[in-house]
Amino acid sequence: MATIRKRVLKLLTLLVLLIFLTSFFLNFSHTVVTSSWFPKQFVLGFSENLKRFMKYSHRPCTCSRVCVEQRRVSRWFDRRFNQSVQPLLTERNSLLGEDIYRWWLKLQGEKQPTDLNDTIKELFQVVPGNVDPFLEKKAMGCRRCAVVGNSGNLRNSWYGSQIDKHDFVLRMNKAPTIGFEADVGSKTTHHLVYPESFRELRENVSMILVPFKTLDLEWVVSATTGTGTISHTYIPVPAKIKVKPNKILIYHPAFIKYVFDSWLEGHGRYPSTGILSVILSLHICDEVDLYGFGADGKGNWHHYWENNPSAGAFRKTGVHDGDFESNVTSILASIDKIRIFKGR
CATH class of the missing domain: 3.90.1480.20 (Glycosyl transferase family 29)
Known part of the structure; x- marks a missing residue:
């Protein structure tokens, strides 16, 4: 029974990760996709989009607009x-x-x-x-x-x-x-x-x-x-x-x-x-x-x-x-x- 629970937990974790990555690429990959796709472009684009994601995920408030305290905006x-x-x-x-x-x-x-x-x-x-x-x-x-x-x-x-x-x-x-x-x-x-x-x-x-x-x-x-x-x-x-x-x-x-x-x-x-x-x-x-x-x-x-x-x-x-x-x-x-x- 414990083994089954562990497997279910792993599957759920993988599913959440898959959903997250899918959402991430849909929202942040528009600058990555080009007419000629190369692994190097993918890595550079992924890195840039990850920086952008981290920047906006660590906000000092839950407001929909820019938080007053948020740095590096200006x-x-x-x-x-x-x-x-x-x-x-x-x-x-x-x-x-x-x-x-x-x-x-x-x-x-x-x-x-x-x-x-x-x-x-x-x-x-x-x-x-x-x-x-x-x-x-x-x-x-x-x-x-x-x-x-x-x-x-x-x-x-x-x-x-x-x-x-x-x-x-x-x-x-x-x-x-x-x-x-x-x-x-x-x-x-x-x-x-x-x-x-x-x-x-x-x-x-x-x-x-x-x-x-x-x-x-x-x-x-x-x-x-x-x-x-x-x-x-x-x-x-x-x-x-x-x-x-x-x-x-x-x-x-x-x-x-x-x-x-x-x-x-x-x-x-x-x-x-x-x-x-x-x-x-x-x-x-x-x-x-x-x-x-x-x-x-x-x-x-x-x-x-x-x-x-x-x-x-x-x-x-x-x-x-x-x-x-x-x-x-x-x-x-x-x-x-x-x-x-x-x-x-």
Whole structure:
């Protein structure tokens, strides 16, 4: 009986191998077959097709598209993407290098900033000091991100249901959804803001603070503990916010510099919230789709909730290099690392 089982197992193994080889040759041998067939051509073709097969069989995700982390798709991408740079500030990685700290301090020109270490220590007594477990990539899977910008090209796009099907939906600044659900969707998992661009969020939405100065970190403590001592930075800001402390995450200053150096190559004074959202999504998701980026169909730069087509002129002030940032996203799309939906 045992002998029969062994024979059956061998036959099944051979059958599986035969099916695999047949499928392999049907899918990969179109470059091998020529009008004059020789064993040497077969060996060379088989070797090349085997390399191709191995390249695509060892993928870092199960997505049907190119996985964001997948290397050797683009040298341009490989030179810029650094998975070791952590996007979020935690107690473990809160010590900034001197070069990063000095660069970060210049972003908003604080003249007498409070001690950063003391501020961070106080911050993590209020908000969690660990990484959001939902942002940690699993060993295998297909995590899909929708990064929803604020461009007027979202109007009449009917992208809402498509956006809401993503695992993560990232929005930024004052972007509303109520009244615009058909075009921009209703789902938000993470919302990126800084004090001057804050808007109240739904209870289940995580706020990601993008700190451009030490005062921004102090503001989080002040606004969530109820003291409300900070109500003005360079413009009025909310003295108190309703976001629960356990739903607050902090974008890492070192990651801001990484985006500025590696991806923007020093263009502009510092990155916009939009490009910071895009690069963050490259580090937490396997597939990334962009909505609401760039000008509308008439070439106007404005927000989808505004009727003023000349709004968004900030892109010409030199604070952010909108054209260079747009070029970065265009290249990412050309190498299939992201998809860009520009309205209809």
